[in-house]
Amino acid sequence: MANLTLAPQGELAQIRIGDLPTEAGGVVRDATIAYRRWGEFRGDPDGTNNLVLIEHALTGDTNVADWWGDLLGPGRALDTDAWCIVCTNVIGGCQGSTGPASEHPDGGRWGSRFPAISIRDQVSAEKMLLDALGVSRFHAVLGGSMGGARALEWALMYPDKLNASCVIAVSARASAWQIGIQTAQISAIERDPAWQGGDYYDTGSSPDAGLAAARRIAHLTYRGEQELDERFGAGRQDGENPHGEFRDPEQRFAVESYLQYHGRKLVERFDAGSYVVLTESLNRHNIGRGRGGLNKALGACRVPTMIVGVDTDILYPYHQQEHLSRNIPELMGIARISSPVGHDAFLAEFRQMDRIIRRFFVLSVLNDDDHEDDGYLI
Known part of the structure; x- marks a missing residue:
């Protein structure tokens, strides 16, 4: 041996x-x-x-x-x-x-x-x-x-x-549903102006907003509807009011804050280019x-x-x-x-x-x- x-x-x-x-x-x-x-x-x-x-x-x-x-x-x-x-x-x-x-x-x-x-x-x-x-x-x-x-x-x-x-x-x-939800995530990244066709490296900017948005979409598929509703329901984030006269992105539902947090955490540790490449590999999965x-x-x-x-x-x-x-x-x-x-x-x-x-x-x-x-x- x-x-x-x-x-x-x-x-x-x-x-x-x-x-x-x-x-x-x-x-x-x-x-x-x-x-x-x-x-x-x-x-x-x-x-x-x-x-x-x-x-x-x-x-x-x-x-x-x-x-x-x-x-x-x-x-x-x-x-x-x-x-x-x-x-x-x-x-x-x-x-x-x-x-x-x-x-x-x-x-x-x-x-x-x-x-x-x-x-x-x-x-x-x-x-x-x-x-x-x-x-x-x-x-x-x-x-x-x-x-x-x-x-x-x-x-x-x-x-x-x-x-x-x-x-x-x-x-x-x-499945068609999986491809649909995954291409929506890819689109969120590719539509970020900082994406630059995937060649944003060493330019001083990166598609962080697009990656965070993609993660928010994805996270909704990773967690269960029952769990999210039990945790957050239609409640508002502490100290904020999402029921004002006009929509204000600074006044959020509690679940919005939760999803934004997970978007930020992914941006801190993951590369948007890899996210696109690996998500596309899941779209191509077909044994x-x-x-x-x-x-x-x-x-x-x-x-x-x-x-x-x-x-x-x-x-x-x-x-x-x-x-x-x-x-x-x-x-x-x-x-x-x-x-x-x-x-x-x-x-x-x-x-x-x-x-x-x-x-x-x-x-x-x-x-x-x-x-x-x-x-x-x-």
């Missing part, structure tokens, strides 16, 4: 993976993928091992300890005593991997020169990273939302590379493309897969996860998160996610034909 040299635990590392050809015919030249890992790698990098790939959502990053911290650590669902947890920053992102804000090999920033990418391109980049690290097989992949789309594509693109997949809060393809349609593609999936959905999800309604579960032959089970939170419940309902992930690992080991020879997987 080969020894792997991985990043120090919890620290960000960047690996150059070379040129990444995109599904649509573009090329991301001299690409870099960033990642973090927790737990020690054990096993054979070309066979049975304990490496688990975690896939972040649209505006997530490599730091699983930030957004799934209650699930990560010794004895927790993502047990770092048992598993080597690896999380990459998606290609096109802005947290260490090559994206529109990165330096272009020919000078300047990528900006508008960054090609459109698909979920399959994101998975191809991750495979190139694992190849660069010396890993040709791993135990399992888990992800939610855009991360769930990547987990599903891993099972379809590289079924011989992993033992199990956990697909959370996503669909087999983008049936080039595979004879959705059901034929799902029917060909050979990787044991667990499906997880949220009962109040507006963005990816639960019936879309039911469709996945009906058509994947190696179904490990379908789990339903019950929550008023909506789509983000997989990031908020830690007790339910704890049980789901623990069950997934038990089943993933039972589905591993070689597990009896590797006690650390039991």
Whole structure:
């Protein structure tokens, strides 16, 4: 068994993976993928091992300890005593991997020169990273939302590379509603005068207002109608009056203030160019493309897969996860998160996610034909 040299635990590392050809015919030249890992790698990098790939959502990053911290650590669902947890920053992102804000090999920033990418391109980049690290097989992949789309594509693109997949809060393809709401977000950014066709880098301005507006639109799809109404109703922000003679943007409903806050927080940590690129990749998500349609593609999936959905999800309604579960032959089970939170419940309902992930690992080991020879997987 080969020894792997991985990043120090919890620290960000960047690996150059070379040129990444995109599904649509573009090329991301001299690409870099960033990642973090927790737990020690054990096993054979070309066979049975304990490496688990975690896939972040649209505006997530490599730091699983930030957004799934209650699930990560010794004895927790993502047990770092048992598993080597690896999380990459998606290609096109802005947290260490090559994206529109990165330096272009020919000078300047990528900006508008960054090609459109698909979920399959994101998975191809991750495979190139694992190849660069010396890993040709791993135990399992888990992800939610855009991360769930990547987990599903891993099972379809590289079924011989992993033992199990956990697909959370996503669909087999983008629906017309999802494309519509996501293109509205892109439009909010592109209509900001500071966007400058995507080439705003190093100009002294950035489309912060457009990005904040896009986030406000998106956040309404991430949270549940019931939760927002219970929290805010038609109440006004403290000290303000939105019922005056004329509309005044300084006099807000409480929910307006809440959404504006989340818009500002995203502007502080995320790049508008990456937001456009990654949102467009979700528009292009369609596992049936080039595979004879959705059901034929799902029917060909050979990787044991667990499906997880949220009962109040507006963005990816639960019936879309039911469709996945009906058509994947190696179904490990379908789990339903019950929550008023909506789509983000997989990031908020830690007790339910704890049980789901623990069950997934038990089943993933039972589905591993070689597990009896590797006690650390039991």
